[in-house]
Amino acid sequence: MSAGPSSDREPASREAAQLAADRIAVFRQELAQLAAAGVLRLNREQQQAVDKYHQMRLEQWRLLFDVDTHHQGRQFSLGMKITSFLAALGLGAAIFFLFYQFWGHFSTTWQVGLLFTASIGSLLACMHFAAREQTGYFSQLLGMVAFICFILNLVLLGQIFNIPPTHRVLLAWAAFAFVVAYASGAKLLLSVAVLCLAGFFSAQIGVWYGMYWLDAGGWPELFFPVAVPFFVLSLLPHRLYPVFPPLYRIWALLFWFLPVFVLAHWGAGSFLPLASQQVEWLYQVAGFVTGAGAIALGIRRNFSETVQIGVVFCTVFFYSKLYDWWWDWMPKYLFFFLCALVAILVLLVLRRLRVQSVQSLQTMQKQETL
Amino acid sequence: MDARMRRVLRLTAVALLLIVTANGILLWDVARNRSAVPEAELRLSEREFFVPQLWRGENSGRFLQLRYQYIRSIGDDGAWLVNPWLDREKLRDLGFHLPEKLVDAKNPRRVPRFPQKKVFLVLELAGPAYSHALAQARAEVEAWHVASAKEGLQDPKEHLHQMQEKNSRLFVVDAGLDVEALRRHYPKRQQYAIVPGRVHIWWNAPQQQEEPEFYSRLVLEQERIFVPLDFAPQLALLEEDVVSEERGRVKRGAVVQLAFGTRLQPWIVGIREKQ
Numbered sequence: 001m002s003a004g005p006s007s008d009r010e011p012a013s014r015e016a017a018q019l020a021a022d023r024i025a026v027f028r029q030e031l032a033q034l035a036a037a038g039v040l041r042l043n044r045e046q047q048q049a050v051d052k053y054h055q056m057r058l059e060q061w062r063l064l065f066d067v068d069t070h071h072q073g074r075q076f077s078l079g080m081k082i083t084s085f086l087a088a089l090g091l092g093a094a095i096f097f098l099f100y101q102f103w104g105h106f107s108t109t110w111q112v113g114l115l116f117t118a119s120i121g122s123l124l125a126c127m128h129f130a131a132r133e134q135t136g137y138f139s140q141l142l143g144m145v146a147f148i149c150f151i152l153n154l155v156l157l158g159q160i161f162n163i164p165p166t167h168r169v170l171l172a173w174a175a176f177a178f179v180v181a182y183a184s185g186a187k188l189l190l191s192v193a194v195l196c197l198a199g200f201f202s203a204q205i206g207v208w209y210g211m212y213w214l215d216a217g218g219w220p221e222l223f224f225p226v227a228v229p230f231f232v233l234s235l236l237p238h239r240l241y242p243v244f245p246p247l248y249r250i251w252a253l254l255f256w257f258l259p260v261f262v263l264a265h266w267g268a269g270s271f272l273p274l275a276s277q278q279v280e281w282l283y284q285v286a287g288f289v290t291g292a293g294a295i296a297l298g299i300r301r302n303f304s305e306t307v308q309i310g311v312v313f314c315t316v317f318f319y320s321k322l323y324d325w326w327w328d329w330m331p332k333y334l335f336f337f338l339c340a341l342v343a344i345l346v347l348l349v350l351r352r353l354r355v356q357s358v359q360s361l362q363t364m365q366k367q368e369t370l
Numbered sequence: 371m372d373a374r375m376r377r378v379l380r381l382t383a384v385a386l387l388l389i390v391t392a393n394g395i396l397l398w399d400v401a402r403n404r405s406a407v408p409e410a411e412l413r414l415s416e417r418e419f420f421v422p423q424l425w426r427g428e429n430s431g432r433f434l435q436l437r438y439q440y441i442r443s444i445g446d447d448g449a450w451l452v453n454p455w456l457d458r459e460k461l462r463d464l465g466f467h468l469p470e471k472l473v474d475a476k477n478p479r480r481v482p483r484f485p486q487k488k489v490f491l492v493l494e495l496a497g498p499a500y501s502h503a504l505a506q507a508r509a510e511v512e513a514w515h516v517a518s519a520k521e522g523l524q525d526p527k528e529h530l531h532q533m534q535e536k537n538s539r540l541f542v543v544d545a546g547l548d549v550e551a552l553r554r555h556y557p558k559r560q561q562y563a564i565v566p567g568r569v570h571i572w573w574n575a576p577q578q579q580e581e582p583e584f585y586s587r588l589v590l591e592q593e594r595i596f597v598p599l600d601f602a603p604q605l606a607l608l609e610e611d612v613v614s615e616e617r618g619r620v621k622r623g624a625v626v627q628l629a630f631g632t633r634l635q636p637w638i639v640g641i642r643e644k645q
Binding site: 101102104106107108112116119120124127130146150153154157158159160161162163164165175176179182206209210211212214215218219268269 | 596
């Protein structure tokens with residue numbers, strides 16, 4: 001069986017294959033529209049060749065990656081993903097409470113052995129499914145269970161041997177969650193890994209600064225150094241994991257914008273040797289500038305999540321400032337009227353920008369045609 | 371074997387290595403802590419522990435919660451001071467550089483924040499701090515007159531009884547950043563244990579008009595001690611109450627031998643009934 005003209009660009013993962021299948025569905029709909037409008041009508045041979053080629057590709061991806069080729073199939077897949085997530089939560093909680101219910105009846109040696117075996121066993125079960133299952137429902141479910149077993153493993157060992165809690169354990173959990181996420185393609189585990197790693201680095205920087213590791217959460221600036229590496233990581237090629245880079249970008253932006261937002265209203269939480277008010281002004285400006293920067297970068301590089309987060313934070317920054325300036329002394333009807341007025345103004349500016357961007361795109365297309 | 375299988379196998383190997391390494395490091399740390407002669411070994415009683423009851427229905431693990439006290443004394447203004455030894459100078463030694471005077475005391479936004487710091491705390495068992503607390507309680511009884519007693523104040527006789535019979539004899543007496551220096555200062559390993567802890571400093575104005583003052587709090591890192599299955603039967607000695615005519619309602623009584631290893635992590639060496 002011939003792979004056809006696009007065989008050199010075979011999708012490498014289920015996500016990539018699903019995107020390609022979705023593109024075919026859109027192409028078919030558009031072709032039908034064009035035919036109905038009388039703009040383009042393929043002759044019988046051409047139509048059959050296209051249909052045959054698409055059918056072959058879809059069948060190939062269905063066999064290889066178990067992609068959804070119909071709308072109903074996609075709806076079922078979404079339901080299965082949610083169910084898989086709930087099952088992972090339920091199973092994880094069950095293991096957690098099961099262990100706590102009975103661990104007191106075992107000797108220390110047995111406790112250590114059981115914890116170790118549970119970690120290894122759940123990991124092997126997850127990897128068994130990860131190697132065979134295309135959809136990832138069971139491997140992702142078991143990946144979450146393996147992660148919970150590993151958390152239990154280290155937490156309970158710490159309790160058994162009276163070891164004080166330390167931030168270093170976050171590094172071990174992050175590494176484990178990264179490995180299992182890349183094996184099973186689980187976005188939830190990747191988020192957990194990112195959070196654990198961010199927690200570790202912020203705590204470590206706090207420790208270098210001389211503070212107790214759990215106090216790092218009270219100093220938002222400690223999260224800034226984490227944002228940059230995650231954003232850089234999202235720019236690296238992820239051929240096998242096309243859904244991971246946007247996730248890295250979302251977390252990187254949150255590690256930047258959330259601390260900026262907090263510090264824009266709570267200057268006392270800053271390390272900067274400035275008065276609280278000055279710190280707040282500084283971060284308010286930083287919030288607006290970087291928010292606008294995120295929108296611009298997102299549009300330029302076609303990062304939709306970057307644009308959305310930039311817009312959300314710019315709006316939140318703006319409205320929180322309006323609240324600070326006007327809420328106390330202005331009648332409420334006037335406050336909300338001005339908020340609406342500002343929103344309409346932003347809408348007009350965005351519409352103008354949109355028209356300009358479409359015009360510049362059309363100009364570029366014309367130049368390419370010539 | 372296809373590329374996907376090879377990738378999963380590689381990642382499995384990495385994850386297995388992670389589990390083995392994390393468990394190995396932890397167990398190696400435990401072995402190092404317990405291998406040499408303990409850094410300190412205290413013989414504590416039921417007064418220094420209680421058995422936490424939280425989640426007992428769901429958690430079959432057994433723990434002892436350490437009970438300890440802080441040194442208290444009456445200041446020049448007649449108010450009680452907790453940890454009077456933890457003054458500005460001591461805090462400076464611990465790495466807290468407190469300003470002599472606040473720049474703008476009325477503005478809570480100008481009050482400096484200090485993150486908690488990890489330090490080593492010295493626990494003293496039935497030593498001068500306990501004797502001083504007992505003497506203080508006796509002096510209160512002597513000075514107390516029923517006529518001048520204000521409503522709601524604790525009967526000092528009851529307080530003295532508590533101090534003599536029930537309250538913990540374990541006191542936090544010092545803090546430092548260097549374990550060896552602290553050990554040189556407190557060489558008795560049967561009476562003084564050095565444990566990891568932390569110091570928390572904050573500013574607060576008791577009343578709106580007053581200038582904020584700094585407050586400090588000391589917390590032990592490891593207050594819960596795991597009880598292995600071997601000592602489960604003896605745990606009842608610390609849980610069950612007995613009523614005696616002389617002493618009232620008290621615990622049956624036990625001696626808990628608690629060792630602190632080279633890494634300052636504690637473990638229970640033995641629990642036996644008090645003779």
